Amino acid sequence: MKESWRWYGPLDKISLSEVAQTGASGIVTALHEVPYGEVWDRETIARRKADVLAAGFEWVVVESLPIHERIKRGEGDLSALFANYRQSMANLAAEGIHTICYNFMPLLDWTRTDLAALVERGGRCLRFSAPKMAALEIFMLGRGEARQDYLPEAVAQAEKWFQSSSDDDRAELMHAVMAGLPGAYDRYDAEGLKAALKLYEGIDRPVLQNHYKRFLEEIIPTAEELGMRFCVHPDDPPRDILGLPRIVSNAEDIDWLLGAVDSPANGLTLCAGSLGANPENDVPEIARRFASRIHFAHLRNVRKDADGSFEEAAHLSGDTDMVDLVAALLVEEQRRRDAGETEWEIPFRPDHGHELLDDAGRNTHPGYPLIGRMRGLAELRGVIAGLSHSGKTAN
Template sequence: MPMEQTMRWFGPNDPVSLRDIRQAGCSGVVTALHHIPAGEIWPVDEIEIRKKRLEAEGMRWSVVESLPVHEDIKKASGNYKQYIANYKVSLQNLASCGVQTVTYNFMPVMDWMRTDINYELPTGARALYYDRAAFIAFDLFLLRRPGAEADYSPAEIHLAESKLQTLTPSQRETLFHNALLGLPGSDERFTRDGVLHALAQYAEIDAPRLQAHLFYFLREIVPVAESLGIRLAIHPDDPPYPLLGLPRIVSTEAQLQAILDAAPGAANGLCFCTGSLGVRPDNDLAGIIERMGDRIHFIHLRNIRRHQNGDFYEADHLNGDVDMYAVVRALTETMRRRHVQLPMRPDHGHQMLDDLAKQTYPGYSAIGRLKGLAELRGLEMGILRS
């Protein structure tokens, strides 16, 4: 049984249309009610409006990505108990509308981080890139985070200073903007003071404490999800190591196992993202599937090319440091053993061809994702037929 082919859609303002997604060969759509602020309840009528719009184009709402976790829950402060109660109601409302897979993340403040969203490849296509020296330059000299120097070695600080000297004022402004795109709702214009204030809220929260907050959240919502037939899928950290003094707790196999053990119900599962987990060479992706395949509920297939100094860029789906053949083979075996069809989306894609002249969400132009989906479908068919 092949994976269910899906693509992500950001809603009515997405320059990639539902018709584009259908023409790419998808039967399902991955979307969310982005217009509803984090922490508020998703009403049934809003869920139904979105669901019917997808169905009118001949597709189904396969996965919610994401039902956001309010920052108060991550910090276990303020109105976090009310926000957890709201989360449960949103799960109930989604289940009543027949939407059964819900992705979320537990990354503090930042959902993801890249320093260049227009990295030009030799082909002329553009990819997302994380340049560690540029990121350190952003942290130390543009954001000027208090105490940031303690997080880096003298050699790293020297490289960051050298990187900064190569950037024009315009390039420095672009770097600052790119680094903040991972802030939820970052269509807004964030100020340096606003970002530093958000980071300061985590000053007393280290990795063990953040993990304890996640486990509390899971023990509250997993029984509800279990009773509703909802499958929860936590997305790994992107990239999978600490940034800006913030802890990361969804980066390694050991951390994934701890999350599954914290709330053992089958509803408590993983969004298996090869791009995020693959940035760490110590993550055995095919082995994680073999050992945790029963708890994988959603799949992001994306490839990356790593460099020794911590840089990486998003490579072609079949040509990077992730062994995509081994990953897809392990996933097909898991689905065969479980007798399930798991939803998969080609995560990100290069901006290429006609899309080079269009303004799209970083990583989410149509043609690059279509290319990735076609390659992944071909790989999967070859494995299934062999």
């Protein structure tokens, strides 16, 4: 497996010279400074690639080439947006970059309510608190209908938290929920979020699936022509939030989207943490089921609570059997090698590490500290080496 590292380019507080010391050989990055819907011009791509190469890395995956919200809403004449997207793809391919990770989550990307929850024995992590999210939906946004989306105990705790919270507490919660948009230019307060949600009125699960299918039909043929691989990132969290449908949350959803346009170019980013936050998901089994369509992997772990909350765990100590998952990916790599595939290696990156030791105060992107992710990479490297040495790559 190809060890990789997410780097936010000029926006990142971690330098490539520091990343080099982690041992990773691949960089996962994007042009986060380019507004959604605009073309990524070849010259800018080439400059970013040159920065990566000069530091001794390979740019292995684009994460991500964002999809404009109008495409997700199916709003108006989308021909220019699709044309721009295809031109960005062509420019990336011309620079030798052929794997694109993306998501189809409406309005928000990954969503957390706490960016610095305390971890046992020290450190901090990202956390999704079902009571806090319920408080935002029900009491801050006035979405009374959201009560049915949470367990009764979570709703009771939500009301208790809201009644005791200060304006600063509520602003901090809103900031945390918005933090999963590293390249977006829109950040919302409560009133702004209400207005943005109105644009999605009437868009339920079947409608959003239709819009997603149209996107795939517009883009995947071009990916095939360019020799590119697209890999969708699962929903994070894997549940509806803010009344917005999430349609890439479990094995059934993955089966649907891969069949919507059945092509090797239409693939999956296997995110162990996103899928692992759903108690019904068996992540290693999902990896085995869809192995041939996995083009990229995010390896992280979560620990779930009974009320629907979860938090980032250390890579080897959460609810997902990471050793079994890595074994499944190694089996797929071996299958690809045996079949004579030239691009048999699956790039992966350690995802959402704990903030540890000197990570504190560096103000890196939430969930993306240096030491915490390096710990995760080291642990994963050990698992891969151990399985490869023993030849035990499957149960």
